[in-house]
Amino acid sequence: xxxxxxxxxxxxxxxxxxxxxxxxxxxxxxxxxxxxxxxxxxxxxxxxxxxxxxxxxxxxxxxxxxxxxxxxxxxxxxxxxxxxxxxxxxxxxxxxxxxxxxxxxxxxxxxxxxxxxxxxxxxxxxxxxxxxxxxxxxxxxxxxxxxxxxxxxxxxxxxxxxxxxxxxxxxxxxxxxxxxxxxxxxxxxxxxxxxxxxxxxxxxxxxxxxxxxxxxxxxxxxxxxxxxxxxxxxxxxxxxxxxxxxxxxxxxxxxxxxxxxxxxxxxxxxxxxxxxxxxxxxxxxxxxxxxxxxxxxxxxxxxxxxxxxxxxxxxxxxxxxxxxxxxxxxxxxxxxxxxxxxxxxxxxxxxxxxxxxxxxxxxxxxxxxxxxxxxxxxxxxxxxxxxxxxxxxxxxxxxxxxxxxxxxxxxxxxxxxxxxxxxxxxxxxxxxxxxxxxxxxxxxxxxxxxxxxxxxxxxxxxxxxxxxxxxxxxxxxxxxxxxxxxxxxxxxxxxxxxxxxxxxxxxx
Amino acid sequence: xxxxxxxxxxxxxxxxxxxxxxxxxxxxxxxxxxxxxxxxxxxxxxxxxxxxxxxxxxxxxxxxxxxxxxxxxxxxxxxxxxxxxxxxxxxxxxxxxxxxxxxxxxxxxxxxxxxxxxxxxxxxxxxxxxxxxxx
Numbered sequence: 161x162x163x164x165x166x167x168x169x170x171x172x173x174x175x176x177x178x179x180x181x182x183x184x185x186x187x188x189x190x191x192x193x194x195x196x197x198x199x200x201x202x203x204x205x206x207x208x209x210x211x212x213x214x215x216x217x218x219x220x221x222x223x224x225x226x227x228x229x230x231x232x233x234x235x236x237x238x239x240x241x242x243x244x245x246x247x248x249x250x251x252x253x254x255x256x257x258x259x260x261x262x263x264x265x266x267x268x269x270x271x272x273x274x275x276x277x278x279x280x281x282x283x284x285x286x287x288x289x290x291x292x293x294x295x296x297x298x299x300x301x302x303x304x305x306x307x308x309x310x311x312x313x314x315x316x317x318x319x320x321x322x323x324x325x326x327x328x329x330x331x332x333x334x335x336x337x338x339x340x341x342x343x344x345x346x347x348x349x350x351x352x353x354x355x356x357x358x359x360x361x362x363x364x365x366x367x368x369x370x371x372x373x374x375x376x377x378x379x380x381x382x383x384x385x386x387x388x389x390x391x392x393x394x395x396x397x398x399x400x401x402x403x404x405x406x407x408x409x410x411x412x413x414x415x416x417x418x419x420x421x422x423x424x425x426x427x428x429x430x431x432x433x434x435x436x437x438x439x440x441x442x443x444x445x446x447x448x449x450x451x452x453x454x455x456x457x458x459x460x461x462x463x464x465x466x467x468x469x470x471x472x473x474x475x476x477x478x479x480x481x482x483x484x485x486x487x488x489x490x491x492x493x494x495x496x497x498x499x500x501x502x503x504x505x506x507x508x509x510x511x512x513x514x515x516x517x518x519x520x521x522x523x524x525x526x527x528x529x530x531x532x533x534x535x536x537x538x539x540x541x542x543x544x545x546x547x548x549x550x551x552x553x554x555x556x557x558x559x560x561x562x563x564x565x566x567x568x569x570x571x572x573x574x575x576x577x578x579x580x581x582x583x584x585x586x587x588x589x590x591x592x593x594x595x596x597x598x599x600x601x602x603x604x605x606x607x608x609x610x611x612x613x614x615x616x617x618x619x620x621x622x623x624x625x626x627x628x629x630x631x632x633x634x635x636x637x638x639x640x641x642x643x644x645x646x647x648x649x650x651x652x653x654x655x656x657x658x659x660x661x662x663x664x665x666x667x668x
Numbered sequence: 669x670x671x672x673x674x675x676x677x678x679x680x681x682x683x684x685x686x687x688x689x690x691x692x693x694x695x696x697x698x699x700x701x702x703x704x705x706x707x708x709x710x711x712x713x714x715x716x717x718x719x720x721x722x723x724x725x726x727x728x729x730x731x732x733x734x735x736x737x738x739x740x741x742x743x744x745x746x747x748x749x750x751x752x753x754x755x756x757x758x759x760x761x762x763x764x765x766x767x768x769x770x771x772x773x774x775x776x777x778x779x780x781x782x783x784x785x786x787x788x789x790x791x792x793x794x795x796x797x798x799x800x801x802x803x
Binding site: 424427431435443446480 | 682689690754777778
């Protein structure tokens with residue numbers, strides 16, 4: 161009988177047995193615990209040597225147990241029960257041992273072959289998977305609209321793709337093997353002055369992924385590329401190269417430019433008829449005939465036409481405003497100013513409007529509190545918030561505007577006693593044309609853009625704007641401007657915003 | 669006191685009509701009109717007005733070019749020139765001021781306040797150098 165050692169269970173498990181007819185051993189165990197005391201099979205395995213047991217009973221002639229050794233290990237044990245009446249098992253051992261050793265060697269060879277087979281299957285499976293992976297990477301890299309350029313640490317081009325080479329009017333083989341310096345030359349030759357062609361450090365290794373900025377090419381085709389660098393690491397996480405990714409943003413840029421031009425054109429095209437309409441209505445309104453007491457509806461309807469024309473003009477201005485702020489084409493004009501003065505001026509600006517509606521205005525600012533920001537823009541936000549608060553207040557209610565120093569900066573608040581705003585609207589209310597009840601907007605004469613503009617302005621200042629409100633208990637709008645921002649606001653990228661409707665002599 | 673002479677240069681008939689009505693009915697102005705930049709330049713050269721209202725976008729010579737050319741003519745160098753234009757963007761305003769404008773008004777404008785605005789500018793005098801900053 162043959163027992164295999166099962167390391168997982170720490171047992172000898174019977175694999176095979178041949179029983180001669182008439183054998184006395186009817187009860188050969190299926191499994192033998194390794195620590196079984198007095199069992200020759202377990203002992204032979206433990207000691208790695210042949211063990212023979214002799215039983216006194218004539219019906220049980222004894223057992224010869226021989227380990228199947230392979231090097232230092234035992235694969236299992238072979239147990240032999242001699243034929244009754246033959247030599248005792250002890251005497252058999254010397255003859256059996258070479259045979260068993262031979263058996264062990266054969267088994268080991270078979271096991272080794274199986275292992276080789278298994279490993280080679282695994283290897284070829286890996287190879288297939290690797291091939292599939294490589295094909296996938298190849299088709300991704302080659303098929304990508306993004307340009308790839310992979311350089312090793314010595315600054316040699318290891319790999320590139322059709323998109324990248326195509327940006328330069330070349331093919332990938334033209335680039336592979338070139339030095340970073342040569343790549344820089346090829347790019348600069350194709351980039352106009354100021355296009356960023358000489359700025360990208362192709363030879364430099366990067367520890368972290370980084371956006372490098374825009375690269376403009378003017379030959380062979382006009383292109384605007386956004387270039388990023390990503391470090392490439394080997395399996396030990398050691399830096400092994402840099403992957404530059406150039407994304408073609410030409411179309412995106414040109415559609416942005418078209419949108420801006422479209423907005424400017426529409427604005428001008430709308431302004432021309434609005435100018436005639438508004439001018440004509442204002443003159444009609446000023447004519448003495450309209451104060452005819454017997455025809456009050458005449459003045460009434462004329463007033464309606466004027467008001468709505470003015471609302472259209474405001475809407476047009478607001479659309480342009482939000483467009484420009486969100487496009488980032490507005491440079492703030494930062495200066496240091498007092499919270500008191502901006503609050504006072506904002507409240508004064510809204511004083512008449514509030515009085516018309518019978519709403520009381522109150523304000524408070526801590527004396528001496530200052531902030532750095534675009535004063536006109538901050539006032540625009542405050543006026544907008546106060547105007548909203550007044551619009552949603554009933555006669556006899558009050559609106560208070562406050563400034564307060566907090567840890568993170570200067571916090572302004574505008575509080576009303578109006579109907580309040582349900583909490584699910586608190587985020588969306590800052591979106592364009594979003595109002596809790598758009599009919600209120602119309603009756604209140606707003607454009608639905610004030611809060612979107614305010615949010616854009618505050619965020620441009622590095623601050624944030626939010627509100628607290630419980631329906632039925634009024635609303636408080638807050639915005640906060642960080643104190644530390646100082647004068648280090650971003651450099652002007654486009655035009656700045658001046659007060660479009662007022663005359664700005666001395667503008668520079 | 670004699671009336672101030674205003675030259676309105678604008679290719680839009682409506683605008684010229686509104687400006688003429690608003691200023692003439694105010695009583696302190698007389699109004700001349702020009703329908704494009706060249707005509708306006710000629711009219712100003714022949715008979716320098718007290719103040720010019722100038723459109724920005726016109727076929728042919730645009731307002732910015734008209735403004736620059738007027739400033740190059742000694743007789744018109746200190747003439748108050750006010751843009752009245754639908755070009756409302758910040759850079760357009762700066763371009764207008766850089767071309768030598770005295771002030772920059774945008775369309776749509778309120779014709780009712782126009783007369784007082786012009787009087788204020790005229791009273792400020794034509795001394796460009798001493799122009800106070802409104803900003």
